[in-house]
Amino acid sequence: MSVKPIREHAGKALLEKLLPEISGGKHKMGHAGVLVTPSVLDSTSNGSWDKILEQNPWLKTTNLVAKPDQLIKRRGKAGLIAVNKTFDEAKQWVMDRMCKEQKVEHVTGQLTHFLVEPFVPxxxxxxxxxxxxxxxxxxxxxxxxxxxxxxxxxxxxxxxxxxxxxxxxxxxxxxxxxxxxxxxxxxxxxxxxxxxxxxxxxxxxxxxxxxxxxxxxxxxxxxxLDMAAKLDETANFLTAQKWGELDWPPPFGRAAYPEEALIRDMDGRTGASLKLTILNEKGRVWTMVAGGGASVVYADTVADYGMGHELANYGEYSGAPSTEETFVYAKTLLSLMMKYKHPEGKFLIIGGGIANFTDVAATFTGLIKALQEYADDIKENKIKILIRRAGPNYLEGLRKVKAASDKLGLGIKVYGPETHITAIIPMALGLVDPLPEPDLSAPAGPPVRKMIDLKGAKPVGKGHPPAPAGTKHTLVTATPDTTSIVYGMQNRAVQGMLDFDYMCKRKKPSVEAMIFPFSGCLPVKFYWGTEEILMPVYTTTKEAVQKHPNTSVFVNFASFRSVHETTLEAMNYTNLKTIAIIAEGVPEQQTRDIIKVAEQKGVGIIGPATVGGIKPGCLRIGNTGGMSTTQLDNIVMSRLYRPGSVAYVSKSGGMSNELNNIVARNSDGVYEGVAIGPGLKAFRCLQVVWLTLYHYRTSAVLHVGKVVTATLADDPKAKMLLLLGEVGGLDEYDLIEAKKKGRITKPVIAWCVGTCASCFTTEVQFGHAGAQARGDMETAAAKNKAMKEAGFFVPDSFDKLPDMINQVYTQLVMEGEIVETPEGETPQVPMDYTWAKKLGMIRKPANFISSISDDRGEELTYCGMSISDVFTKDIGIGGVLSLLWFRRQLPEYCTKFIEMILMVTADHGPAVSGAHNTIVTARA
The missing domain is CATH 3.30.470.20 (ATP-grasp fold, B domain)
Incomplete structure (x- = not known):
């Protein structure tokens, strides 16, 4: 849920309009008042005082109240309410403050919007x-x-x-x-x-x-009299007609920038996620981060290194933005950076987690275009740029950026997944020496993991104490035989799931069928290794479930508009025990409705707004771990094809991929993990299961903490737990309570992102819908402190998380709780032809070649003549037919004859045949 505050005037206007209808005429409001904007400074505008009076004549006949309408708290105590005034007095009071700076508590901002309403004695x-x-x-x-x-x-x-x-x-x-x-x-x-x-x-x-x-x-x-309200913006598609045109004001003290409006407008017109909040336009540290969770992590790390006051912006670009969208986003950031020079220069940190399905090279093509446009300004303003990125086609993207940097003389340093996600920040700030740039000639393989030297001893682990009596849940985990049904024609995601199955040496595919309501029941072709298989496609969930009764997982790719309906329908079938909801933007009320029905029917839910989940060796949901590209690069690099000892849960889909990478480089790998989506908070917490691939055998209502402890804490193969939480919500306290009660006995490494929130003087809605504190206990700092006091392993910052994982893992190996085994051979998956061709790794002769027309170049050619020349030389229909029929350009008299024949034979009636014969005979 994206909760956004609205103006007091907007809330009262809605109440004035709808309350009589809703109450059946029992209740009504008087005038909601008038919103006065800076337009009153222009006497010719539609918002002038004359126009306001013309449209609201009651202003002259009643006493009034005037106050700023800019999300300011405690206005009365700040002396910002004028009570029982005439119109002229209220007008003067507003004009004395319009567009003037005002300090309210510790925040200073410009007063630009005022509410003038009737005074109620x-x-x-x-x-x-x-x-x-x-x-x-x-x-x-x-x-x-x-x-x-x-x-x-x-x-x-x-x-x-x-x-x-x-x-x-x-x-x-x-x-x-x-x-x-x-x-x-x-x-x-x-x-x-x-x-x-x-x-x-x-x-x-x-x-x-x-x-x-x-x-x-x-x-x-x-x-x-006074109202404060927040709306669930994701419900816009349901309530837009009732809401009407709403203004989403920024917090008081933070100006509304046209650049923010540009990105917000672009975000509304694309399937990608594009966010931009300007925190300090004169700041030295600017970020361009891919991924909602990663954007919070980068902001945290900048603050951790003492540069929070210089952090200029917060935002993200993710969800596979196009080349053009990335260009506009990068160009917007660069234009903002050039507004104010700084004698010591500035920093642009371009980073992100390991992408799941975004083509990194495609987005970086847009970035390069923006860098080319601003190359001279970048050098003039002494802007230092560092890049860290990974994901599909990341090598090609980094190579392109590096080549452009060398050509333009920008001195950009680039890094891939071999470098920790936030390591470029201290390098950019000059706090540590830059690491050597990686070899971009080949993908980064699995990290070389040296087995820990036990110095001859072979300790035997004591194991972990069993769960307290009466607390152990009877849950069934996913196995190599677990299968699913995918709702939606998501061929790429399905192929990725099948490639993962093949790499894990499953005996059969994990996807049994697909559902697509808008087409017939024609099967779709996929690859199982090198062989082709046909996947049945059904138009209804009912038919798919009836024909595949052993399927227990439902992966729902329906849009946010229809996901509520399709999920409720799926829960009618008792064999479906786990439902993954991929869509973002599901309204709060629909989400809670899904939760309620799921708990009544004993169904586990992942999401909404999740990339899925993964259990190495068993099952992968959707694009978790990265899409299928060059032999599933990230799956191989993170060794997700076989189980390790670390189980994790993440509130961020993009960061789950990063956690896979971090865990693989600092332990023996992931046992299982899930991205539960950004809704895990007091305002929106789905009933999720640790991987949610555990199937209920009980009707008990399970909170997140209980589920975690009931599954992984009881699973002997999961030796250590990892939690990546975030600012907002109170659910991390469930885990703390479980730890205090002895329900969790395994070591838990935990960190909540969003510690940078204390650096901001105004409230910031982070990229994640749930990432916003609504009380001291919901802050990331408070959670991290509480978890540390409860006995969790909590690092000093996210930057230190890899070291903490390695430390705990090493300790468990030394104690004999984890027994390391040598790495086996890395499995291979055949590369998809389309992707390999795109990367320029293979070539294939055409199956059909036409010596007459050819559309393989930049433009169509007829027998060697480009289509542009056809029109430029005005060869006419006769000339075109001579090229196509006779493979050469005939003389003009021949082409005229062809055109004459066409004119005569345009009418195919019997009367024409005689004339046609006469012409032909005469010519012969």
Whole structure:
């Protein structure tokens, strides 16, 4: 879920428009007020004061309240509310502050938007407090019979009511749970209003709605005086008509840049993910990072090295952006970097995790185009550029960038997966000497792992204590026989899954069938090693499940618009025990609905917004581990074709690939792992299973911590656990509680990304939907501290994570808990012809050659004459036919004769035949 705040005016306008309809006419609001913008400074604009008065004549007839509408908290205490003013007084008060800088607490920003609304005379005892917010399994309403600026700690004082997902709210429940301290004479009307307000909250997909004070007048009219609200932006496709045109304001203190709007607009028109937030336009450290999780990690590391105050931007480009999109993104960043010179120069860090399916060379082609355009400016501004990237076709991408750098004289240093993801940051900042650049002539193979010298001793491990009585879950893990059904015509992902199966020496493919509602039941051809196989394709889930009753995994590639419907349908079939939801942008309410049904039916869910999961030697879901390219480069490099000893869970799909790489270089490899998606937080936490390839045999509701401990903590083959969490949510505390209770006895290495959040003066929504703290306990720093105190192995920074993994792994080997074995032969998978040809590794003669027309070059040719020459020389239809029929250009009299024949024979009626014969005979 992408939770975004809206202006107070927008929230009140929605309430004014929809409350009468929702409440059946019982409740209504007065005027929502008028939003005053800098347009009032231009008397000729549509937003001038004259136009505002013309459209809202009531402004002259009532007293008013004026206040900034820019997501500013505690405006009253900051002296930013003008109360009980005439129109002229309110106008003057606004004009005195319009486009002026204002300091609010520790943040300074420019006041540009004001709300002017009717003043509502009332008594202090008529003020109340209400707040609605969403949690994992329920919504919650907080109500306090007193309200206003001095309401105090409502978390401690307010009455609370939880509404489980899918359940209706009744007036009787509201009265009994929330209104016991309210005047009995007002309880009925207030209960009715709260029920209507909650329906408004759910119908419009709010994630947070706070009204303080909420005033109930003597005539029982209910008026919201101050409102703060946040919407689930992913629900736009469901509620766009009700929302209308909404403004998504930046936090106070951070200006809205046109460059941000450009990237946001481009993001809305593409399937890729493009984000840009400008933090400090004069900063020296700029980043261009591929991947949401990686973008947070890079920002953290910059802050860890003491340069958080110089971090200029936050953003990401991921999800396979096109060459042109990457060019525009890179060009935008470079243009921003050139605005302000710095005598010591600047740094551009171009990084990212190991891509799953993005063609790195294609994106870097766009990057190179931008570097060529700004080459002179880059040198003039003394910008130092370092690149670290990996994934499909990364070698070609790095080679191209290096060649362009040498030609342009930019001095760019490039690195691949052999270099730790954040290692380029201290190199760029000049804190350590740059590492030697890698050999780009061949892919990086599996890291050479030296077995740990036990110095002759052969210790025997003691094993880990069993799970406490009554806590062990009976779950079934994925095996080499587990099979799946894939929803959606995702041929590339399916081929990648089959190649992984073949590499792992499975006896049969892990994909039994595909579902595609928009075509007939024609099978699709795939490769099983070097052999071709046919995969059945069905138009309905029902038919696919009936014909493949032994399948237990459902991989859902449906779009965010239809994934709710298709997932609920899939859960109707009892043999499907695990469902992976790949789509991003699934609305919060639909997600929670899926959670509820999944728990009722004992189905495990991965996602939404996940790249999938992987269990080496058994099963791979979707594009996890990287798409099938040159012999599954990343699968080989990370040794994912055979199980290791480390099991992990990651909130980031892109970072899961990076974790595979880190684990492989610092231990004997991955036992299993899953990217659960960025929704693991208090506002959105799916019922996930550690790999979610464990099948329920119990109807118990399992929280993440319990599931982790019930599977990998009990699995003797998983020797150590790794958790990559993030800022936002409280679920990491489930693991802490399990550790304290002795439920987890194996060593756990844990780190939460997002520690850089403390460097920002304004709230930042990171690339991940869940990566945003809504309280001190949800900060990454607090979680890391709590996990360390609970006995987890927590490094000082993400940059130190590889060392921590190696340290714990070495200790387990020395204790005999892990017994190392020599590496066997690396399995091979035949390379796909299309990809190999694209890389220029093979060539193949054409099966058919035409000596007449040829479209293999830059343009079509007719018997050696280019199509452009055909039009330039105006050879006409006769000339074209002479080239195609006679393989040469005939004289003009011949081509005229051909054209005359065509003109005469254009009508094929019987009357023409005589004339045609006469012409032919005369010519003969």
């Amino acid at each position: 009332h008594k202090q005892e008529q003020e109340h407090y209400i707040c609605m917010l969403s949690h994992r399994y329920h919504d919650e309403i907080l109500f306090y019979h007193e309200g206003g600026v001095d309401v105090g700690d409502v978390d401690a004082k307010a009455e609370r009511l939880e509404i489980p997902t899918g359940e209706a709210l009744t007036e009787a429940t509201v009265t009994q749970k929330l209104l016991t301290k309210l005047n009995p004479a007002k309880q009925g009307n207030m209960a009715s209003f709260i029920c209507s307000l909650y329906k408004f909250y759910t119908d419009l997909h709010f994630a947070y709605l706070e009204i303080n004070p909420l005033v109930m007048l003597d005539d029982n009219t209910v008026v919201p």
